[in-house]
């Protein structure tokens with residue numbers, strides 16, 4: 001070995017690309033455009049939580065595979081329901097999970113003035129000191145450049161008020177496919193160096209029924225994770241195109257069972273007057289439609305599969 005100089009400066013030698021891999025989560029109040037942006041970034045690839053490496057407890061929503069990086073987009077518990085977060089103090093679990101990702105993307109719609117909901121989340125973000133925070137101005141296709149400029153200034157100001165700097169402020173339009181690639185380019189350098197954490201094939205090869213079941217399971221668990229930690233399994237019994245539909249108005253019928261362990265859990269899943277189950281249906285249907293690109297009729301039933309986690313025969317039936 002000849003004389004080798006070691007660079008101590010942070011700038012990397014050009015041309016010698018290092019690989020990065022890490023986790024990002026998108027936060028923001030409902031309707032901010034988080035799901036649409038996730039889909040725009042990752043396409044239709046959906047990860048199956050059962051295959052998650054031990055490095056995260058979060059639900060993987062999608063993965064951006066690039067030659068130079070793997071960006072794993074995760075959901076953190078509670079973040080999908082800021083209404084409950086606003087109603088009660090953020091609990092430590094949420095703070096911890098936010099602190100565990102490598103970068104947080106805070107989604108703020110370009111066409112809506114910053115509101116109390118945004119401020120509440122921003123204030124919580126401010127307390128997560130170490131994690132870089134990227135402000136993502138979504139839905140830029142809905143505003144003109146003046147309105148966009150005002151929003152960018154307001155967001156910059158919000159960070160200053162709360163005593164932190166945004167790592168980046170990025171305007172995007174997921175629907176118009178504007179700057180979505182740039183967003184990925186800006187997130188990647190904020191990830192730690194390291195090899196890919198997920199093999200690429202694993203994510204795309206999953207049969208659609210498994211992905212659909214996983215989307216339903218996630219929606220069913222949302223908000224009740226503490227009460228029903230591992231007691232939910234979802235089985236998609238049938239996915240069939242509705243007959244007698246004109247070609248331009250297809251409908252996919254999906255029949256699925258949500259299995260719980262004990263009759264006492266039924267009420268938690270179904271909710272008062274069936275409201276919760278209905279919400280679970282609506283939410284997962286939206287995601288399934290985005291995933292499969294077709295309108296869906298989703299029929300959900302809750303069933304008790306006693307002690308299914310301990311019974312190998314039941315487990316097999318449930319696809320474990």
Ligand SMILES: Nc1nc2c(ncn2[C@@H]2O[C@H](COP(=O)(O)OP(=O)(O)OP(=O)(O)O)[C@@H](O)[C@H]2O)c(=O)[nH]1
Pocket residue numbers: 028029030031032033034035036037080138139140141142172173174175176
């Ligand atoms: N015009 C336009 N509409 C968008 C864009 N991104 C999202 N939307 C719309 O905004 C609405 C909310 O988008 P979602 O992606 O579901 O928002 P979300 O933050 O995931 O919402 P929750 O699941 O309620 O937290 C949907 O009707 C989207 O179609 C965009 O770039 N441009």
